[in-house]
Amino acid sequence: xxxxxxxxxxxxxxxxxxxxxxxxxxxxxxxxxxxxxxxxxxxxxxxxxxxxxxxxxxxxxxxxxxxxxxxxxxxxxxxxxxxxxxxxxxxxxxxxxxxxxxxxxxxxxxxxxxxxxxxxxxxxxxxxxxxxxxxxxxxxxxxxxxxxxxxxxxxxxxxxxxxxxxxxxxxxxxxxxxxxxxxxxxxxxxxxxxxxxxxxxxxxxxxxxx
Numbered sequence: 001x002x003x004x005x006x007x008x009x010x011x012x013x014x015x016x017x018x019x020x021x022x023x024x025x026x027x028x029x030x031x032x033x034x035x036x037x038x039x040x041x042x043x044x045x046x047x048x049x050x051x052x053x054x055x056x057x058x059x060x061x062x063x064x065x066x067x068x069x070x071x072x073x074x075x076x077x078x079x080x081x082x083x084x085x086x087x088x089x090x091x092x093x094x095x096x097x098x099x100x101x102x103x104x105x106x107x108x109x110x111x112x113x114x115x116x117x118x119x120x121x122x123x124x125x126x127x128x129x130x131x132x133x134x135x136x137x138x139x140x141x142x143x144x145x146x147x148x149x150x151x152x153x154x155x156x157x158x159x160x161x162x163x164x165x166x167x168x169x170x171x172x173x174x175x176x177x178x179x180x181x182x183x184x185x186x187x188x189x190x191x192x193x194x195x196x197x198x199x200x201x202x203x204x205x206x207x208x209x210x
Contacts, residue, residue, distance in 0.1 A: 002167065002175050006083040013072050014180060017065070018187050024064035025057060025196040030203050049204060054197045061193055066114070073112055073145050074098055077166045084168030095129060099138075103168065109133040109140050110165075115147040116156065130155060141165065 002010075033056050034042075045052030074097050078088050081100045089099040089107075097112045111129060126142060133140035140155055143162040151158055157165060163173035 001169070002080070002172065002179065003083045006079050007179055009079050010076050010176075010179065011183070013075055014183050015186075017068055017072050018184055020068055021061055021065055021187060021189065022192050024068075025061050025192050028057060028060055028196060028200070030200055030207070033200070050197070050201050053200050053204070054193070057196050057200070058193050061189065070112065070114065077110075077112065077143075080163075080166040080168070080172070086168075096133075102165075107138045108165070109136075109138045110143050111141075112143045112145060112162075114145065116144050116149060116151060116158070 033053065037056075042052065045055070077098055078100070081088060081098075081102070085103045087101040089101065093099045093109070096109045099107070099109050101107050109129075109132075111126070130140040141157050141162075142153075142155055143157045143165070144151075145159060145162055148159040160173040163176055164170055166172070167176070
């Protein structure tokens with residue numbers, strides 16, 4: 001079972017992740033939007049700037065969430081490993097996401113991804129990481145936290161297999177999902193995006209009128 005202490009830490013991480021969605025949107029300004037605009041994309045929306053602003057804001061929010069989620073999963077993994085008696089190896093784990101001593105006696109060097117499909121273009125890099133770990137007598141695992149599709153390769157762990165490794169028991173994945181169920185009810189993505197778009201459109205129209 002996931003300990004109460006671990007649950008508290010994990011839920012706090014996800015609460016902060018959800019709260020950060022609005023902060024990410026609020027960081028956007030017209031200047032940052034148009035200074036980083038791609039010429040072709042901007043021209044496609046030339047007759048409807050409102051839609052372009054909506055496109056950029058929604059893209060920013062979703063991309064920020066996905067990027068931050070990866071970092072949260074790394075921290076959650078460390079919490080779970082330690083809660084089952086494992087030990088995180090201190091210092092920068094680069095080029096890996098996490099290095100730890102597992103209660104099973106092995107030292108694991110792992111990379112954490114969202115889904116297996118995103119790794120196809122990086123197969124050479126993955127093989128290099130695998131050899132690097134093995135040359136140090138460590139066990140390499142490529143872990144997909146958001147993918148339950150089965151993997152033929154032994155070094156790949158899908159969602160449930162990954163959570164079992166870091167959580168230490170068979171149903172760790174089910175317990176993680178149950179613990180996180182419904183947490184995002186505290187935020188409205190649609191409202192965050194719409195409010196920011198309205199603010200930026202008003203700013204744009206004011207500048208246009210001057």
